[in-house]
Amino acid sequence: MNEAVVTVRGVGKTYRLYRKPSDRAKEALSIRRRKYHQDFHALNGVDLVVHQGETVGILGRNGSGKSTLLKILTGVTPQSIGEVEVRGKVAALLELGAGFNPDMTGMENIYLNGTMQGLSRMEIEALIPAIVEFADIGEFIDQPVKTYSSGMFVRLAFALAINVDPDVLIVDEALSVGDIYFQAKCYRKFEDFKKAGKTILFVTHDMNSVLKYCDRAMVLDHGVKLGEGSAKEMVDLYKRTMAETNGARAEDVRAHSAEGAWKEEMVVNTSAQDYGDGRMRIVDFGSFDDAGRIGQSLQKGREFAIKMRVSVLGDVPEPIFAMTIKDVKGNELTGTNSRLEMLDLGPVHGGMEFMVEFRSPMLLQGGQYLISLGCTSYDTSGELLVHHRLYDIFSIYIIASKFVVGAFDMGMGMSVDRTR
Template sequence: MEAIKVENLTKIYKLYDKPIDRLKESLSFIKKSYHRDFYALNNVSFAVKKGETVGIIGKNGSGKSTLLKIITGVLSPTLGSVKSSGKISALLELGAGFNPEYTGIENIYLNGTMMGYKRDEIDEKLDSILEFADIGEFIYHPVKTYSSGMFVRLAFAVAINVDPDILIVDEALSVGDIFFQSKCYKKFDEFKNKGKTILFVTHDVGSIIKYCDRAIVLNDGILVEEGLPSEMVDVYKKILVNLYSKEDVEEKVLSDSVDTKVDWKKSLNINPNYLDYGNKNAEIIDFGVFDDKNNLTNTITKGKEFKLVFKVKFNESIKDPIFAFTIKDFKGTEITGTNTMLEHIDTGYVKRGKLVKVVFRQIVTLQGGDYLISLGCTGFESNNLVVYHRLYDVFNIHIVSEKNSVGFFDLNSKIDIKYLN
């Protein structure tokens, strides 16, 4: 049985270069057009079965939020239709469905009334809502005084405690702290066990893999693919670096030849404030990260092997160059790193004009999140360290994790428990 059915859904916005053009168009006797059409959604069709948990992923501007707003009735489609079976509870962007002048308590009753509940029915659910939100005395204050975290706690508490058949969540959980997010995802599991339908948008692809039965990938308003979460995450990662096509787009980065035409760094999210220095006797001219399936990406999966690859052009002949990389968190803490000297790799004598490809392979055990990568090529001349080229904090990687532990990295502990009596 289908809980949601979306057929040929299209949402078109009229874009005007100048505000006056809208007036000119409305007053034109010959119906002259002064606008251009922007397709936020373009002929999107899919179905969600009752009891399914489906994730929607895509770049910013791909149409995810527009899709959810149409499904929940906040927006009307230009073309196409949406059919749903059952009561929908939605947590969209912060502020949707709440009156900022009302207190938290008043907004609970406002939302319940909008969903068709009588006051005595909301009274029965009130304790559960307050317990889940856990915002203390702030529940009696106007919500305009709330932090974004407090707001989403209350909004999610209301959304899940009105006993919906379909729960729709749009990225809002990313605002809450890790403990609240954990509580929310535990509620997801409870909903799944009760046979409820969940549709949610998130940039956290780890949650897509862990919680979803299926995933849908949107790009530029078009449904690109739908299928198993792990496979759709791979599609999404290719889209992020502009390598997606129906054909095979995987680059064989580990071949012996050095392809000087490929420019991997153009597909990465380069830090505009990275530090670049050195005498350039050896110069890092390109770099990229490749996941366990050889996809060029900045998103890698915890527990899987990935490859950090960079190319170095030698403008002078150098003996025993040292190739290095480090990983920092966004606070600037150096988490880990290595180089060819520490790994006891003999790099030999590299003549002027040579182009060298360096490949670091490792299994990532870092916790899920974002990290900064630094690259370097150095060496010793007359026992003095010489920096040929360093790129500090040049780009970021995003690590996807289904399970995080305490601290920076996972010990991958194996636990045995024996009950002795």
């Protein structure tokens, strides 16, 4: 195994929170050492080891301690307890504004950041063409950074981070503000870094990116490490954590389900994640071919359907029925829900039952895919409520006689005409 380049042992970070600014002075001057603050533990006993060449994702809700951990790793913030060791040159793209002087131009900030990385002026000047080309912000490179849009700023920050040839690249969620083309450009650079044996540590809410690019991942919640493992395992844990926050509870896949005719004909994933608050339950499900026959082998190019039967056990103002299809690596490829389809279903009440059908031509490449089903809604504050979810509950196998590039066959035609 490659050597460890990032080692975190029992790291904690505690902030003192004062109700008002004057309390800080009162505490400092108190003869009896009266305490005027409350301790807030942003991180508590976190361990992590990242080896050379690994790409590791950090997942967690806002306030979970993700950004605090990255700041500790980059030396921006000291830890309160624990040990941190980072080997090699580190380049970091943290939240917008970190490490930049807003009154200086983009070009001046290139020199500033290069100097902070220990580069000589000659070395910085040699990197400028590549930085300017990758950032692609035109004449704004000579304008003060405070005049930049968030997208322009992240372009320059990322261009700087990758062109100083770091051993470890640390990326916070700042990439999410870039346009889709620049994000694609950045992820291609991630691939180059991985091939070059660089180490990447990044925080993102884009779970598909974690599944695609990360060798491993870690989930933080309220400053505590909930888990560490494969990207798919941690994405599933993160999803479950978010649902459990809304009062959901984990349950066995067959528990509390009414007898169902469809699923008895299916090969069901008995270790599927099955949870929800119980106000709705998916009591039956299945996949069907273009002739309406139940089965898990489907023909590419033909119609297919995913069906589920739902029992309502409590009041739900506006239910959402959902289905997603993922590849075996856990990447969500496609799916839809009743909200996206603009179906007005609510309100619904206990005792009601629904038969939900998702129908489409099968455009996926030949291979095996995972099906997830769900019943959710939003409360008045906009928080997602999970009533019942079945993650990776069964798989379908697509039979194809022709393959194309990518996950989908769009029915693309091709012609070649000799012109000379």
